[in-house]
Amino acid sequence: MRLTIAKTRKGLSGRVLKALYKRALERTIAYAAPAWWTGTVNQCNKITSIQRQILLAVTGAFRTTSTAALHVISGIEPIDLILEMESVIYRAKQGEHIPSFLGKDLYQNNIEVFTNHWHHPGSISPPRWSSGNTQAAFAIYTDGSKINNQVGAAFCTFGPDGDGEHLYRLNDHCSVFQAELTALHQALRWKKTNWPGEQCHIFSDSLSSLKAINKLRPKNNLVEEVRNLCDNSTSLHWVKAHIGVAGNEAADRAAKRASEKPDIDIHLGVPERSFRTTLRKLLHAEWQIRWNTDRNGRFTQQLFKEVKPSRCISNTYISQLVTNHGLCPQYLKRFNLKNCNCRCGEDTQDDVPHYVFSCPLTSHLRTSIKRDTRISQILADRRLETEVLQILRYVYHQQDSIFELVD
Numbered sequence: 086m087r088l089t090i091a092k093t094r095k096g097l098s099g100r101v102l103k104a105l106y107k108r109a110l111e112r113t114i115a116y117a118a119p120a121w122w123t124g125t126v127n128q129c130n131k132i133t134s135i136q137r138q139i140l141l142a143v144t145g146a147f148r149t150t151s152t153a154a155l156h157v158i159s160g161i162e163p164i165d166l167i168l169e170m171e172s173v174i175y176r177a178k179q180g181e182h183i184p185s186f187l188g189k190d191l192y193q194n195n196i197e198v199f200t201n202h203w204h205h206p207g208s209i210s211p212p213r214w215s216s217g218n219t220q221a222a223f224a225i226y227t228d229g230s231k232i233n234n235q236v237g238a239a240f241c242t243f244g245p246d247g248d249g250e251h252l253y254r255l256n257d258h259c260s261v262f263q264a265e266l267t268a269l270h271q272a273l274r275w276k277k278t279n280w281p282g283e284q285c286h287i288f289s290d291s292l293s294s295l296k297a298i299n300k301l302r303p304k305n306n307l308v309e310e311v312r313n314l315c316d317n318s319t320s321l322h323w324v325k326a327h328i329g330v331a332g333n334e335a336a337d338r339a340a341k342r343a344s345e346k347p348d349i350d351i352h353l354g355v356p357e358r359s360f361r362t363t364l365r366k367l368l369h370a371e372w373q374i375r376w377n378t379d380r381n382g383r384f385t386q387q388l389f390k391e392v393k394p395s396r397c398i399s400n401t402y403i404s405q406l407v408t409n410h411g412l413c414p415q416y417l418k419r420f421n422l423k424n425c426n427c428r429c430g431e432d433t434q435d436d437v438p439h440y441v442f443s444c445p446l447t448s449h450l451r452t453s454i455k456r457d458t459r460i461s462q463i464l465a466d467r468r469l470e471t472e473v474l475q476i477l478r479y480v481y482h483q484q485d486s487i488f489e490l491v492d
């Protein structure tokens with residue numbers, strides 16, 4: 086496989102390239118992963134060497150930079166960890182029980198599974214809902230709530246034989262969205278059992294639930310069940326929350342009390358999104374452990390102790406500085422390219438920081454950068470960054486007069 090990546094001075098910037106990679110290429114590889122990824126050392130090496138080309142293009146770093154350092158300065162997670170995560174999510178969605186991920190126990194492992202019940206297009210009639218407030222003889226107000234990491238769903242009825250309320254506590258891992266839908270679901274079931282055929286108006290303050298119910302092809306079983314319970318005798322309405330609508334206030338209070346019940350009434354799977362969040366946290370923890378213990382990239386490790394997806398060093402000269410892999414005598418000697426020293430005679434390490442911070446031969450380009458300036462200060466200051474670019478560009482163009490060959 087050959088990768089050609091367009092990154093020139095006039096081409097894509099490293100940040101744009103990173104975004105493209107994350108959104109397009111990584112998605113594509115991850116999408117197919119469950120079919121072929123088994124996580125063997127061989128597979129891992131192959132896919133990492135492909136990803137490495139992208140890391141080099143994003144950062145503009147020297148080709149000798151370690152892959153571990155490239156991951157950290159680009160803020161791009163190791164691809165093998167991503168593929169491991171995608172495979173686990175795929176298996177969980179198939180209903181498989183996943184007890185652990187990367188050696189860590191998973192406590193939330195029964196993911197919300199979507200089973201597609203195929204409907205003939207002719208039989209699909211999305212329930213209509215309006216945002217209008219209706220004066221209804223028979224009304225049900227529904228609400229869901231998540232407070233103190235406990236989840237409740239409730240509905241309050243204002244019906245032909247007086248008022249009532251129904252409270253359900255859900256698993257703590259449930260989302261507010263699941264709670265809102267459960268409230269609607271239980272309300273519709275109650276109505277169908279007790280008052281079939283009676284005209285009833287059902288209110289929810291959850292716009293996202295109502296929109297999901299109205300979708301042509303909902304990808305959620307709870308949504309499907311709600312739709313199947315809707316008939317001509319029910320109409321759904323959106324009610325604005327916290328504006329003093331009595332029924333909505335009552336449902337809101339009931340949902341909060343529902344979340345405080347001692348026992349769980351309804352068990353639902355973990356929403357895919359929070360399952361992903363859990364796995365991603367474990368993935369970053371694993372990435373951090375690798376970075377702490379990797380033997381390569383120690384210079385970079387002193388600067389960036391923490392791995393962070395938001396970091397992205399995309400300027401080739403700054404990448405050279407933070408990895409200490411750039412054109413300098415130390416580098417040329419280390420990789421047996423040229424045996425030389427810096428002509429300034431300071432007889433130091435002759436590495437990239439030498440030119441940025443102390444070499445007399447580049448002092449005329451140094452105005453803000455001092456000997457004791459720290460690299461972290463440079464990264465936070467555009468002016469200092471520009472000076473680094475000028476210095477390293479100068480070293481590159483003047484290398485023949487700056488480096489002195491050793492016989």
Ligand SMILES: [Zn+2]
Binds near residue numbers: 429446
């Ligand atoms: Zn020097």
